[in-house]
Amino acid sequence: MVLKIVQYYLPVTIKGILMGAADVIPGVSGGTIAFITGIYETLIASLKSINSSALRKLFRFEFRSFWKTINGSFLLSLFLGILISIITLSNTIVFLLENHALLLLSFFFGLIIASAVVIVRKVKTHSLIAWTAGLLGMLSAFLITSLSPVATPESWWFIFLSGAIAICAMILPGISGSFILLLLGKYSFVLEAIKEFxxxxxxxxxxxxxxxxxxxxxxxxxLLQRYHDQTMMLLAGIMIGSLTKVWPWKIAVADAVADGKKALLFSSNVMPETYLQATGSDPMVTSVMLLMATGLILVFFLEYVSAKTHNNLADYSS
Known part of the structure; x- marks a missing residue:
């Protein structure tokens, strides 16, 4: 039994670690990593199963039935990985973001492009409606990631609303929950609350x-059950539209230069030549291209591995 748990759920924990690392990056979504690693639909289905029927089993102390109903081993393994990542990798990711943002964003740029390709490949019928949904997703993500933050209240209802909106964005591939929080004016507020407990x-x-x-x-x-292809194209469009936030060569706006995170979130995308002229820094074009290619290759490799293990995981959890 222990060997089976390790065999089937250790990879899920590793995927959770990758999701947690991505969530630390402003502009990158953990939902993107869930799609890359082939667990997105399993995650959605497992979370959906936490309903009144499942909770009644819990309150009746039918723990085994409750755990099986919600796919508890999968969720526990995944969220354990996310927690491990946030605790152990966040400082490393922040260091890379502040000191090697050009290279880090190049890698994620490749990841997201390949992920969009993977999603489109899951579409069975490329109808006009599906492609329209993809276009709407792309335009929506582009508009959202182009917004500027606003001043908002610190009332309990708005804090509650901010959490509800941010978590929805976090589970959508391509849209960063931390970026949505910043748009709502609650990014620093929530981080400070966590820091001060x-x-x-x-x-x-x-x-x-x-x-x-x-x-x-x-x-x-x-949506995935009734309009699978349209939803997949919508998600792919969201990922493509969000690429502007992980374009490697950026010039920070004047009021964000002193803040590394704001410099990433609020900046202008430029070509390598303009980046060199404006910053005096090497655009490292060759390194950027290699890291983008590495991100592409990694996604397709993970897709191959996930295809080999997904059926076994589904059989074990059923």
Whole structure:
């Protein structure tokens, strides 16, 4: 039994670690990594299964049935990986973001392009409606990632709403939940609350995340069931539209130069020649191209590995 658990769920924990690392990067979504590693639809279905029927089993102390209903081993393995990543890798990712952003973003740029290709390959019928959904997804992501932050209240209801919206964005491939928080004017506020262990703010924000997540996955699940191809193209479009946030060569806007994270989020995309002229730094074109290619290759390799292991995981969890 222990050997089977390690065999089937250790890879899920590793995928959770990758998701957690991606969530630390402003402009990169953990949902993208879930798609890359072939667990996105399993994640949506597992979260959707946390409903009133499952909770009744829990309250009746039918723990084994409850655990099986919600695919508990999968969710535990995944969220354990995310937690491990946030605790152990966040400082490393932040260091790379602040000191080697050009190379880090190049890698994620390749990842996201290949991920969009993988999603499109899952589409069975390339109808006009499906391609229209893809175009709408691309335009929506482009518009969202072009917005500027606004001043917002610090009332409990808005903190709750911020959590609900941010978690929905986080589970969507291509849109960063941390970026949405920054747009809502609550990125620094929430980080400060976590740093100071402000239980009231953390609790309200956490409940908002939980409500938003459990509600949103039901919508996504229904869309995937009834309009699979259109939804897949919509998600692919969102990922393509979000590429502007991970374009490697950026020039920070004047009021964000002193802040590494703001410099990444609020900046102008330029070509390598303009980057060299504006910053005096080497655009490292060859290294960027190699890292983009590495990201592309890694996605297709992970897709191959996931295809080999996905059936075994599904059989074991059923």
């Amino acid at each position: 402000n239980v009231a703010v953390i609790a309200v924000f956490g409940v908002g995340c939980l409500v938003g997540l459990l509600g949103f996955v039901r919508i996504l699940s229904k």
